[in-house]
Amino acid sequence: MEAMKNKAAVQVTYSSFYDMIRRLSVVVDEARFILEGDKLYVRTMDPSQIAMIYEQVYAFRSGAEQKDGYFDLNVSSVFKLLDRPSKATAGQVVLLNFEGLENKKPSKPHPQPSDSQAPEHPGAWVLENATKIEILVPGGAVLKLPLLDGENGSPKEPNFEWGMELGVAKTELVNCLKKCNAVSTHVTFNVDFTGSEKCLGGEVVQILARGDNGDVVIPFKTQDNDVLEKKARVVFPIEFVLGILKEFPLGVVRVSLRSDAPLKLTAKSGQLRYYLAPRVETI
DSSP states (O other): OOOOSSOOEEEEEHHHHHHHHHHHHHHOSEEEEEEETTEEEEEEEOTTSSEEEEEEEEOEEESSOOOOEEEEEEHHHHHHHOOOOOGGGTTOEEEEEESSOOOOOOSSOOOOOSSSSSOOOOOSOOTTSOOEEEEEOTTSOEEEEEOBOOSSOOOOOOOOOOSEEEEEEHHHHHHHHHHHHTTOSEEEEEEOTTOOSOOGGGOSEEEEEEETTEEEEEEEOOOTTOEEOSOEEEEEEHHHHHHHHTTSOSSEEEEEEOTTSOEEEEOTTSSEEEEEOOBSSOO
16 A cells, blocks of 8 residues: 555554544444544544543554644444454554645644543644544554544533532443343433432332333442432433443443432543433433
8 A cells, every 4th residue: 555645653552542443433334533642532523422432551652753633434334344353352452544645734723621621622733634544453464544523522521519529430330231221222320328218228219110011229339439418310321321331441430420410431541431411301
């Protein structure tokens, strides 16, 4: 394949790149990737605007071009072309090259995040002129794909003071949601200090599901570092929560809740966050 002109290289470990693309493909077909310093991150919302995902990975920059910028990519297409990481690809990197780079002011301003968790985009360098991305993966395969002309930019990340934050093992939470899905399409996260729900042990935090096939009430034992400051009762579609939770890395997932805010799931590293808007009515 003919080498690209005016290319700048970005290196990301293959397993990190694959996992990021895989998780994004569960939520969206297209996403905006932002390069800032040694970070490559995405903050994007699904078409129905009820789910958002933020993920950040380490990126090594090589070549003369070291400035920051963003590019829009069809993640569904990329995911179909990537092989699952294996022992053979352990520690190897994927190389991203861009065609037709120029320093110029953006024709459309990039929205700035309102919270301090996500890095701000400097808006100094925009990949507006780049028409293609070249992805070199371990094993020698070269994927050359068109870049998109993104219209929606990057949404702001929710910034609330959640009154409840609970650490739960991913496998435990997935199993609970599967049990709930046997009787209902929605799940209720309930934080109640009065113990009003009939539940073994009278735990403060419960996951509930009610449907035509029966009821499920599952208690959660809290840990010393959990935050339980406010009561909360909020309902979410199980399909959305379970779909993205399955893609989280193994380990503890931080579950953040309040009655008037999205559900927030945070991976142990803090570099992966998922938000889901609650259902308005209760079940």
